[in-house]
Amino acid sequence: MAIKYELIKECKQTGARLGKIHTPHGTIETPIFMPVGTQATVKSMTPEELKEIESQIILSNTYHLYLRPGHDLVEKAGGLHKFMNWDRPILTDSGGFQVFSLGDLRKISEEGVEFRSHIDGSKHFISPEKAIEIQNSLGSDIIMAFDECAPYPADREYVKNSLERTTRWAKRCKKAHKNTDTQGLFGIIQGGIYKDMREQSAKEITELDFPGYAVGGLSVGEPKPLMYEVLEYTTPLMPKNKPRYLMGVGSPDCLIEGVIRGIDMFDCVLPTRIARNGTAMTSQGRVTIKQARFYDDFTPLDPECDCYTCRNYTKAYLRHLFKANEILSARLFSYHNLYFLLKLMKNIREAIKNDNLLDYRKEFFEKYGYEL
Numbered sequence: 001m002a003i004k005y006e007l008i009k010e011c012k013q014t015g016a017r018l019g020k021i022h023t024p025h026g027t028i029e030t031p032i033f034m035p036v037g038t039q040a041t042v043k044s045m046t047p048e049e050l051k052e053i054e055s056q057i058i059l060s061n062t063y064h065l066y067l068r069p070g071h072d073l074v075e076k077a078g079g080l081h082k083f084m085n086w087d088r089p090i091l092t093d094s095g096g097f098q099v100f101s102l103g104d105l106r107k108i109s110e111e112g113v114e115f116r117s118h119i120d121g122s123k124h125f126i127s128p129e130k131a132i133e134i135q136n137s138l139g140s141d142i143i144m145a146f147d148e149c150a151p152y153p154a155d156r157e158y159v160k161n162s163l164e165r166t167t168r169w170a171k172r173c174k175k176a177h178k179n180t181d182t183q184g185l186f187g188i189i190q191g192g193i194y195k196d197m198r199e200q201s202a203k204e205i206t207e208l209d210f211p212g213y214a215v216g217g218l219s220v221g222e223p224k225p226l227m228y229e230v231l232e233y234t235t236p237l238m239p240k241n242k243p244r245y246l247m248g249v250g251s252p253d254c255l256i257e258g259v260i261r262g263i264d265m266f267d268c269v270l271p272t273r274i275a276r277n278g279t280a281m282t283s284q285g286r287v288t289i290k291q292a293r294f295y296d297d298f299t300p301l302d303p304e305c306d307c308y309t310c311r312n313y314t315k316a317y318l319r320h321l322f323k324a325n326e327i328l329s330a331r332l333f334s335y336h337n338l339y340f341l342l343k344l345m346k347n348i349r350e351a352i353k354n355d356n357l358l359d360y361r362k363e364f365f366e367k368y369g370y371e372l
């Protein structure tokens with residue numbers, strides 16, 4: 001079997017779990033944050049640097065790699081691991097979300113989605129079968145079913161029709177998936193913010209018996225408390241002995257709150273995206289380096305961080321790099337932000353081990369400046 005989840009421990013105080021996901025490219029300790037490498041690179045980071053910060057798995061995107069350089073080229077290179085020189089696990093998103101949020105959407109039909117490329121406006125069509133064929137060519141360890149992520153807000157009728165199509169597409173993905181022994185296909189649960197719809201989608205998708213499941217349709221603009229509420233009644237509907245993946249999340253508070261509500265896997269572009277804007281996640285909250293107050297501040301970005309950036313550079317120097325639009329700025333902020341989130345997940349795993357995750361949340365929120 002391509003993907004095997006091992007439940008190690010259930011937290012006594014919350015829905016949090018400690019687990020391991022065994023894949024053909026190595027074992028992942030959960031809960032885990034997955035750095036996003038949309039176009040076969042985690043922007044500005046080398047694979048060696050990703051290993052240095054103990055990144056266990058990275059995410060890449062079917063939609064982007066299909067459009068450029070083309071999945072057939074990646075297959076010719078020997079697959080995505082070889083092409084990008086990353087020999088640890090890779091998860092690829094199926095493209096549904098990217099088509100809806102990036103491409104110039106033409107139309108959704110039962111057959112699939114017709115869209116225009118965000119790169120050159122050329123016309124394309126992706127069906128569930130095509131999304132699986134592309135991911136089979138890429139050779140990622142975990143591939144995602146082709147789904148429709150309903151927008152927020154969306155009315156009940158829209159959400160119901162959309163989740164039922166997602167179920168029909170999930171069946172087609174399962175049928176089309178070739179490499180079941182080397183690539184694990186995860187199903188995606190939709191249903192918007194409606195409890196009965198989430199129940200219906202969870203039932204229909206888990207009945208298809210995938211090796212893992214994602215909660216889709218969240219982190220699409222809904223208020224965080226509403227996302228937490230949806231998780232509260234959705235994760236208990238997902239099998240205990242399979243990984244649970246919350247797509248597109250997220251910020252430090254959402255990671256902690258998601259783990260407490262039973263989520264094992266997360267991905268988000270946030271750490272590398274805000275890095276390119278000179279913003280850092282630190283133990284004292286966010287630091288936006290372009291502020292004048294850092295002009296002659298010769299202290300590290302984060303006094304409590306022992307990453308390469310924080311051990312070797314000062315805020316004053318990082319502010320200079322950012323203002324001078326130096327490439328090194330994006331690199332040093334990306335390195336720190338990814339290190340910060342991966343360290344947060346390591347601390348969360350430790351807190352689950354010691355049954356004090358709620359104390360850890362309280363302490364982290366107070367220092368970071370979040371309200372509980």
Ligand SMILES: O=c1nc[nH]c2cc3[nH]c(NCCN4CCCCC4)nc3cc12
Binds near residue numbers: 097149249270
């Ligand atoms: O329902 C989904 N199905 C497949 N892939 C997804 C990816 C997603 N990514 C997000 N949210 C990403 C939010 N992110 C926050 C930082 C700035 C860029 C956008 N929701 C998602 C839902 C889905």
